Structure formats: C-alpha cells, structure tokens
Amino acid sequence: MVRAIAVILVLIVCAGAAGAARVLLDDGSYIHGEVLRVSGTKTLIQTSGPDGTGLVWIESAKIKGTQPEPPGTADALATIEELIGRGQLTDALERLDLLMRREPAHVDVTLFYARTLRKAWKFRASLFLYEQLIAGSSSPQLDVLQEAAETAVLASLEKEADVAIKRFKSAAKQNRDLQKYADALRTQLKGGARVVIPNPSSDAKSREELAEDRAKYESDDGDCYLSALVAARLLGALKSAYSTIPIRVQVTALVQDSVRDEYRKGGDEAAFIAAVKRVRLLVSVDDEAWITMYDWRKHSFLLQCLFTVAATYTAAAVDLTILRGKPDPRVVQTKELATANIASDQQTKMTLMTPRNRDLARDAQLREYERQRTELEEKMK
Known part of the structure; x- marks a missing residue:
C-alpha cells in the first residue's frame, strides 16, 4: 500500500x-x-x-x-467547436473523424464525437461511441448513461434502448426525477409522448450568412452546396487513389424543392440531410483506362463512391452510374460503364457493363491463401 x-x-x-x-x-x-x-x-x-x-x-x-497531452488535441477540439457554432456540421464531423483516428482512446474526443453525431441526427453512430465509452469505464458518468439512453430512443432501436434505459435507471436509483425520466423514455420508445427530441444544429451564423455561404457552389457538381462539397471531396479522393481515371463527379439530392430551398436559405443542415431519402451520383471516367482496370479494382472504386456519399447523406439510398465522358444526364449518347446502389440499410449492388477483366495473379494468390488456411484448420482439429 x-x-x-x-x-x-x-x-x-x-x-x-x-x-x-x-x-x-x-x-x-x-x-x-x-x-x-x-x-x-x-x-x-x-x-x-x-x-x-x-x-x-x-x-x-x-x-x-x-x-x-499530445499537442494539438485541445486546440483541435476548440476549432471543431467553432465550426459547429458556425453551423458547419459536415466539416466538424470530418475533422472529428480524423481526430478520432489519431486519438482512438481519448475519452473527451470520443464523447465530443458522440455528441456531435447526435446533433447531426446520426444516432446509430453516436450510440456506438456512447457504448464504447461506457464499456471502457468501470464507473461511467450518469450524464453519459442518460445520453446513451436518449440516443438509443432517438435511433428507434428497441433492444438497445431497452438495455440503455435499464442501465440509466439503475444508475439513477437515488434520483426520483431521473427515475421518472427513464420511464418516460421507455414510453416514448413504445410510441408515447416525446420527452427527448433531436437537437437542432447550433447556428451561430445567421440564416443570411449561411445562405450566402451556400450560394457559393458549382451547379455542375451538385444540386446544392452540400452536394457540391461531397462531389469535390469524392473527386479528390478518387484522383488520389486512381490518378487520371476519374474525370468528373456530380451529386444530386433527390428531395422536394421546398426542402432544398429551405436549406439554401440557411436552414438546418441536419434536417436537410434527414429529409434526403435518395441521391443520384454520376461519375465520369476515362473509359479506356476503366476497361483495362481489373474488376476487383472497379468494385473498390464503386464502393468508395457509394460509401463516401452515404457518409454524408446518412438516411438516403445512393444510385451510382459510371459514365464515359461528361456526367450530364441531358447527353443521351453517354455510355454507361457500370451501375451500383447502396440502400439505406447499407446493402450494396454492383453491375459492371464492360468485358470481364480478372486479375489472374491475384486470384491465384487468394486460392493459395485459402488452401493454406484450410490446411491449418485441419491441423488444429
């Protein structure tokens, strides 16, 4: 001792x-x-x-x-908080993702990320981080348990919410008001009166300032500022990974004009994202380079496109078309090289419309790996 x-x-x-x-x-x-x-x-x-x-x-x-403390963590969180204050949730989440990769065990970063995801209506991802915090603590704080229960209710996850509410209620057994609140959460989960609602994003900027910012985008890249931002981000990532193969990206959120207009006028970004149920994604490529690319790399290309867009438009299905030439839907002679789709439940479908191009060397390596794995399993029996 x-x-x-x-x-x-x-x-x-x-x-x-x-x-x-x-x-x-x-x-x-x-x-x-x-x-x-x-x-x-x-x-x-x-x-x-x-x-x-x-x-x-x-x-x-x-x-x-x-x-x-590693230099930069506190400053990074302060910068991210400023972005949230200006209503730039998408940029804030991008920076938090990078910070989380750098500091995966940092309790403050994890909690800040969980709360920001909840603010952006990304309840499932937020709940995952709350559960990670709780599992890693021998005595989780009561406010974290409460927020986890609320987030599970907002995500409409009955099984997870039931566990989270019981855990919160047990921890709050000395507080009669919180006991009643836990019961009210359970009532909401079963379709009763709402006691917890999604937090609107914090808009330190006025609607006029946000509207001015959101007017600055290329209409050829997207139907609104957010779509154009996603298109630019995706094109940059594709060029980094595939060099000159990608040429142009166009993202269109298929949503009612009134909803899009409200966002353009400075409306809540999280509410706009939640309202978008389908996104059209057009990507033009160098068709000669595309045809010579191995099929497994084409599949990787398609998945990167789908998941990049789905990471922002979290409630939407994404329909992807790979085009030869400029991705302009008005040009009917543009040839489709591939199509893909990711549903709102993350299920994907991909179709290549070019001749098969197998990577025989890679296939042989995979077969050899499978043979060695089978042999090892037999020896371990």
Whole structure:
C-alpha cells in the first residue's frame, strides 16, 4: 500500500508539472485530466474537456501512469467547436473523424464525437461511441448513461434502448426525477409522448450568412452546396487513389424543392440531410483506362463512391452510374460503364457493363491463401 501511494504521489508531481495531461488506466484507456490527491485506495482526478472540468474518484490500482497531452488535441477540439457554432456540421464531423483516428482512446474526443453525431441526427453512430465509452469505464458518468439512453430512443432501436434505459435507471436509483425520466423514455420508445427530441444544429451564423455561404457552389457538381462539397471531396479522393481515371463527379439530392430551398436559405443542415431519402451520383471516367482496370479494382472504386456519399447523406439510398465522358444526364449518347446502389440499410449492388477483366495473379494468390488456411484448420482439429 505504501508503495502504491508513493507511486501516485509521483504521478501528482508529474501531472502538476506537465500541465494538460492524461491519466493512463490499466485497460489501455485514459482520462484527460490531472491527479489531485490520494485517499486510501482511491485517487481523485480533475478531468477536463469540451464541457468544462469535473472530479472523479478512481481506484488507485487501476492507474498506470500519466503522460502529457499530445499537442494539438485541445486546440483541435476548440476549432471543431467553432465550426459547429458556425453551423458547419459536415466539416466538424470530418475533422472529428480524423481526430478520432489519431486519438482512438481519448475519452473527451470520443464523447465530443458522440455528441456531435447526435446533433447531426446520426444516432446509430453516436450510440456506438456512447457504448464504447461506457464499456471502457468501470464507473461511467450518469450524464453519459442518460445520453446513451436518449440516443438509443432517438435511433428507434428497441433492444438497445431497452438495455440503455435499464442501465440509466439503475444508475439513477437515488434520483426520483431521473427515475421518472427513464420511464418516460421507455414510453416514448413504445410510441408515447416525446420527452427527448433531436437537437437542432447550433447556428451561430445567421440564416443570411449561411445562405450566402451556400450560394457559393458549382451547379455542375451538385444540386446544392452540400452536394457540391461531397462531389469535390469524392473527386479528390478518387484522383488520389486512381490518378487520371476519374474525370468528373456530380451529386444530386433527390428531395422536394421546398426542402432544398429551405436549406439554401440557411436552414438546418441536419434536417436537410434527414429529409434526403435518395441521391443520384454520376461519375465520369476515362473509359479506356476503366476497361483495362481489373474488376476487383472497379468494385473498390464503386464502393468508395457509394460509401463516401452515404457518409454524408446518412438516411438516403445512393444510385451510382459510371459514365464515359461528361456526367450530364441531358447527353443521351453517354455510355454507361457500370451501375451500383447502396440502400439505406447499407446493402450494396454492383453491375459492371464492360468485358470481364480478372486479375489472374491475384486470384491465384487468394486460392493459395485459402488452401493454406484450410490446411491449418485441419491441423488444429
């Protein structure tokens, strides 16, 4: 015990000297904050994050050390928060995705990402991150349990919501008001009165300012600012992966004109995304290069197109057509080289309209791999 306390005291000194720090836990995760003091077998940590500071007690035996916060994480979160404040949820989510890849175990980044996804009406993805946070904590905070339950209800996932509500209600057993709220969540889940609604995106910019921003797009690339942004992003990614094969991308959200006009005038971006149920995606390619490309690479190309668009238009099915030449639906002589579709449930279909072009060397490698795997399984029986 004396040795454990001595170690923690060293951690206190290190954390205080380093400023912003991480407290490393034995399960591989960490808490963004500083060790304040030790009391018996527990250690008091002052946490910090996008929503301010807090205090949490942790079993001393679970703490493995501290390390300085990598430079840039706090600044990155602050920048992302500014983007959200300006109503730029799509850009904010892109940056959060990159930050999450860099800091997969960062509790504050994960929580911030979960809350931002919820704000963008991406409830399933948000719930996944909440569950990840809860599973990685021996004593998850009550507000996180509550938000997870709310998000599961908003996602209309009955099984997951039932578990989340029970967990939240159990943790809030000393709070009568929260007990009643948990019961109300269950009522909403079963089609009753709504006690939790999707959070509208925060628009620090006025509608006029947003409308001015959204007027700046190329109509040949998309039907609105967001579609043109997705088209530009996809074209850049395709050129990076496939060089000169992709030529042009056009994204069209098939939605009522009144809904599109509301978005163009500065309306809520998340509401617009939720209203789009189908997207038309046209991609023109160098047809000679396309024909010579192996079929498995064509399939990869199609999937990248589908999932890139579906990542933004999360409630929509995406219909993709690969065209020879400029992707202009008015040019009837344009030849289709391939079609693909991703449904709202993520099921995909792909059709190539060019002669088969198998990668025989790759096929042979795959057959050899399968043979070796089968042999290994037989030996292990």
